[in-house]
Amino acid sequence: MTLHLLLSAGRGPLECAWAVAELTRRLESSATADGPAARGRPEITVARVESVPGDRPGTLRSVLVRIDGPGAAAFAASWSGTLCWRAASPYRKVGRKNWYVISQPVDPEVATTAFTETDVDLVPCRTGGPGGQHRNKASTAVRATHRPTGLTVVVDTERQLSQNRRLAVELLRSKIADGNQSAAQAAVTARWQVHDDLVRGNPTRIERPT
Template sequence: MEEKIFLITAGSGPLECCRAVYKVRELLIAQARKLDLQVEILDEIPAEKTGALQSCTLRFKGFVPEVFMNEWQGTVQWIAASPYRPAHKRKNWFVGVEILENGAPVSWNESEVTFETFRASGPGGQNVNKVESAVRVTHQHTGIQIRVADTRSQLENKSIALKRLAQKLEALQNEQASQLRHDTRNKHLSLERGNPVKVIRGPL
């Protein structure tokens, strides 16, 4: 199943931009559901008033049409009077919508692992034993391989290899999560005013 992660951010904009983030989130979720996409809210950073967000991160699962992504990715301009400062002359509020790079999800299921056995060799190429006790496991989804020849027991080596594979996969997931947080911070700071990909007119 395909998945895309959308970040909606007010950048360093005022409270009205945070309100626009909240409203854009509602529109995105409603449109995604019409496209039969699964919607998951990954993260929200609230603003100082209810119904306003500094940023929001959404995950959409399913077939995400290119036209849907192109419609929203970039700067969104919301034209409306301020709901917080009625006398304020400004009526243009900007938010950013970015699609974050999401590493391929790391699945951990033993059915996705292939096993190979071979003879373990000692110093100088001497055989440690005459049976294929050494084990190599390969995680098909990521290509990660673990080779273990710690003991003379194939069963024990297999168990050790699976534990080490699990550690490798956990490290990979942590790395992907760290990269996603880094991308989110960068996108949040780099909101471009002007040249909007979408203009919305309506009350905030």
Template sequence: MKTKIIQITSGRGPVECCWVVAQVLKYFIEDIKVARIKYTLLHREVGAENGTLQSATIQLKGNGLEPFLKDWLGTIQWIGKSSFRKFNKRKNWFIGIHEIEETEKMLLKENEIKFQAIRSSGAGGQHVNKVSSAIRAIHTKTGIQVLVMDSRSQHQNKKIALKRLQEKVDTYNNEQLKILVQHQWGNHLNLERGNPTRVFTGSDFKKQKINKSYKSKRQESRNNLRQEKWD
């Protein structure tokens, strides 16, 4: 089962682009569910207005992610009139959907775990105090450690310690991923206008069929250049 991190970004565009991000996120999640792909919403950067998002980052898990993402990755265009600025004449708004390269996950390897047997303290009678049944497990690479004294059995405590240490390492990986997402501002600056992967129109955000002909692309480029004057 593969894992991918996807970011939907307004490219630091105006509030209209942030509104488009929020709408696209809804469509994207609907498509994810239809494709039966597991997802986790990792981060949302809220926009200046209600119902808007500067960016959203999603983790996908499943098979067939590449063909699914082929129809989404790239520039997304919305054609519509701004509901935030009444006299703004611009009608073409662009956002981006990008894949974030994950950093290597920290794995729990047996040769990187150090176990220490120590005497349990607290309730349990003389037997607990005399036997070194408690276990401290240390992940030497990160310094993450757990102390387990749930059972009188050292063997059982060791099993529990391994499980809890794995949970802590997983939490560490998730925290590192969130840091990566928050620092992934390069995508916000590299948003390409034109040649969209998907086009939506109107306030009801309907999906529009894309015309791939050369003439339509040339006309679209001209229109985009005209729109730049109104930004």
């Protein structure tokens, strides 16, 4: 099983970016073979997929980690929610010692639709309305249907059937490409919304320096 967690400092101060880095290291160390094996959990591995550095060296505004192994679901659940790094700030003198981080499962994979012309059904048809006698008497229009998605377009702008067939295929190709782009943007937007989901207080997990 493979799962992904996104750890984010949200809109917190620089100490929260420090907390993301510290908590990520703690997460990685707790996933080593010795840790899970000693506690009777299935072995898992953790790898950083991507990260956004913070304003100070060694800090992270966010990090995406991939968790692999039969115990991935249980391990990810134990590291999900509001995490708290409890330690004094290394950057300034403040009384606060609780620095909160959001950790949520995300799906970095975006489902896209591959376009192949063999997946397109092309059917000649007639269209009504203005356009002259030729358009009314001859089936020069084309209805194109992309079978995997059910997307359908009708093209009748040209007087020749072959030209309308070509335009219909290109129109379907363009619409599917636009759909893939929209899906990718929606996935990015959903991941950025995680940064705003941080709820300070009542953490699901508290970690301290050893």
